[in-house]
Amino acid sequence: MFIVGLTGGIATGKSSVAAVFREHGIPVIDADTIAREVVEPGKPAWHKIQKEFGPKVFHENGQLNRAKLGDMIFDDIEKRRKLNAITHPEIYRIMCWQAFKYFLLGHPFIVMDLPLLFETGHMLNYLYKIIVVTCEEDLQLQRLMERSRFTEAKAKLRIEAQMSLEKKCDMAHFVIENSGSEKDAKEQTIRVINVLRCSKHHWKLRFIVGICCTVLLAGTYWIKNRPFKFLPKPA
Structure with missing residues (x-):
């Protein structure tokens, strides 16, 4: 494959x-879809984002406020780097695992x-x-x-x-x-x-x-x- x-x-x-x-x-393995999954409430990346960026980037129901977080990191390279360090390893791990399963399916x-x-x-x-x-x-x-x-x-x-x-x-x-x-x-x-x-x-x-x-x-x-x-x- x-x-x-x-x-x-x-x-x-x-x-x-x-x-x-x-x-x-x-x-089709969609990186954006997986990126939304890894930051769902309770996930490891969700906890790390809360610790790094605080409660202001979350909605009242605990969901990540992607628009507010996007505005926060857009002009700040260091914050963007920190967010990528939190989410990217999880995203690529899941993508590679899904790819392996499709390989096994032929x-x-x-x-x-x-x-x-x-x-x-x-x-x-x-x-x-x-x-x-x-x-x-x-x-x-x-x-x-x-x-x-x-x-x-x-x-x-x-x-x-x-x-x-x-x-x-x-x-x-x-x-x-x-x-x-x-x-x-x-x-x-x-x-x-x-x-x-x-x-x-x-x-x-x-x-x-x-x-x-x-x-x-x-x-x-x-x-x-x-x-x-x-x-x-x-x-």
Whole structure:
């Protein structure tokens, strides 16, 4: 099984592209979904955030106030670093465990939806291919303002805080241009799916894993069943 990274800019339409993969029976592991799960009340990361940032970043019902926390860390690199140190290990641990389960189920490849793939760089060495979803800058700004109810100034700041779409596209194996209709984006995604399904890379990986498992089992069997020689006691 190989892993495909799906990324892009904020409000470029990654979720719509991810939905097409799911429609075609391809598992998608969503980093944002897992990020919300690891900070649910009572979870270890929830306690650590409360200790580090205090009760002001939580709603009265105990749920994390993501908007308030986002505003707090946006202009403070040190606070952002502390939050990442709390949440990222948990997020990547769960993502890797889910990927392993899909491997055991026999999927030839899976998709990891990683909004900050290039910004963090954590998963780059584990990805076989990378897909970047992009769109026109004006449309991205409009979508973000409508989706998050940001002012234009605030939306621009959020967009500019990420790596430019142009740079991300330069580092991608596939680029899906999502400035047009939903149908057009879906057709582009299906073409990418067809290319990925033609890849034989997953067989190479399964062969390597199979060899490693065979060697490990053979070694364990030999150690378990080898005859023990007892040395004579010294006179």
